Amino acid sequence: MDQTDPAPPRPTIADVARAAGVHASTVSRALDPAARHRISEAVATRVAEAAARLGYHPSALAAGLRSGKSRTVGVIVPDLTNPVFPPIVEAIERSLSAAGYVTLLANTAGDSEREALVVERLAAQGADGVILASAARGSTAVALCRSRHMPVVLVNRRLPPGEKGDVPSVVSDDAEGLRAAVAHLAGLGHHRIGHLGGPPGTATATDRLRGFRAGIKAAGLAEAIGPIVQAEAYSRAAGKTAMQEILRTGPCTAVATANDLLAMGAYDALEEAGLTVPGDISITGFNDMPLMDRVAPPLTTVRIQHAAMGQEAAALMLRQLAGLPPGPNLRLAAELVVRGSTAPPRLRAT
Amino acid sequence: MDQTDPAPPRPTIADVARAAGVHASTVSRALDPAARHRISEAVATRVAEAAARLGYHPSALAAGLRSGKSRTVGVIVPDLTNPVFPPIVEAIERSLSAAGYVTLLANTAGDSEREALVVERLAAQGADGVILASAARGSTAVALCRSRHMPVVLVNRRLPPGEKGDVPSVVSDDAEGLRAAVAHLAGLGHHRIGHLGGPPGTATATDRLRGFRAGIKAAGLAEAIGPIVQAEAYSRAAGKTAMQEILRTGPCTAVATANDLLAMGAYDALEEAGLTVPGDISITGFNDMPLMDRVAPPLTTVRIQHAAMGQEAAALMLRQLAGLPPGPNLRLAAELVVRGSTAPPRLRAT
């Protein structure tokens, strides 16, 4: 291989201008789809040719510095290994990319300190906006973004209604989903139904808990309500711990969980306790993550529209980037999927 | 809310300089950890205070333009919803972030045209380097990156040995992993073992197929080798189709697959065909994705070191970004995990 190491500097707009025999600003205009019709066809093609010949590619950095826009959007997730997020992130990336934006990905590991740091870094990078999937409690991220004048969109999360400033968001109909799960269990004949909830402080946990209570009430089971325990995180391990707590706390024949991962943790705990699903206890999940139809037993759960959520979130962001007002709070329908983890309660020993 | 809309421009280094009563370059030095000891302690603290008071944050855009470095690294994955990638990406992001780098995420959807486009875009954004997890066949991404003088690292993928230019990479010991799976099956007494392989053209598929053949040979089963079918993608659907093909092709009592998702597809096909695992056919997977211990039956598979792969890939990239020579091709050990999807072959009907 020859001595290509000295890194021949990439061609600049000035090089193209020289090659095409025009001024740099003309090149800029010729290459900008929005201003190209202000240029003679002849010059436009001449510029395009020169650019292609030199292998010219505009520097987004320089353009960003000058224009104040970086065509970059930050996406913050609490935990990429939680199967809820990849489909959402993928859909966001797809939509944003189609609109010419690049996605900056950041993980917070559920740590709100790290979250703040990450927002700082995104701001420093000149991100044009931030999509927050992160659900850290007491999160200051929204405020931080606003102080930096970066548009924000929330996905799989919303601000408590009434909180200052309306931030567009897209969430699943969490309450309705959990209500449907409880209705299903009640319909099966369960009287004592417990709830394995999400981490306190997250909007999803709050809404799902609310849906749980609504379902119980609608079924007329209010007095016989089962144990309610909130897990420390949306993880399998936390689900196991919480389920063990439920088993200690009180009797129930069914548990509606706030998340499939939590449900898997519940499976773990029940197996360890020598209990069977749905023989001894029925379990429902939330999200319908991949593979939930193949676990043993297949999980009855609430399916949410992962891809649609990402797509809508991206659309909400693009709206703002186009200078339009913030946009609405979307709530996407969730649908109960009945599988093998729920069954009528076992009759008491005769 | 008051009239804060006019977006007060964020403070620049000049503002800080004025506030601290020094020159801008002094501020630059005071804030640069690498040059800070060339500054008097008094001035340094005065500058730091002024910066904090004004809420100053350096513009990475401007710094990047000036220095030619953006402190940004692109990560390209073929499919974020494939559970192999999130842990890898997360580990990369974590390591890079700790080193002060921001991660640019891009999806290719396995499309090598899109891959090229994505590399272009990353180059335009001034990415300092690219980590490629994408495995599109006939990929030009590596060449493209090199032509843009961006350091490259391959993860979960390698270049065919002997291909021009040595690109550092980190992969699992694919061949050894599959060999171990076959050895396990042979040890159970299987004589006709099939292979459900990955998409042709991917290094992982090639290496795993090689491992399969090595395992067969080592077990002295060369003549009785079962059907070998390569799936069109690393997906559950493609796995199902390929398994159906295997069932049509020839008899076997066990199938070693190249991927857990493919194994799940095989489960689907077998279930549809009225066959049981491991009763009628034993199945092994590859990767040990989350939940593989909870599917029915729990999958015997080869565990790879997801997080370590991401971490090593990031380290390899940071090496290059620090100006060091490219670095080695790493191969991380893979370990067989025996669960319930494998058993001795059923004895022929007497």
Next chain:
DNA sequence: TTGTACGCGTTATCAT
């Protein structure tokens, strides 16, 4: 130790 001067590559604005 600190200040001066310039340029990174682009685009917005004004002039022609």
Next chain:
DNA sequence: ATGATAACGCGTACAA
């Protein structure tokens, strides 16, 4: 329709 000029915010030789 095109050219000239300035400025975006910062880092870095070089001078003091």
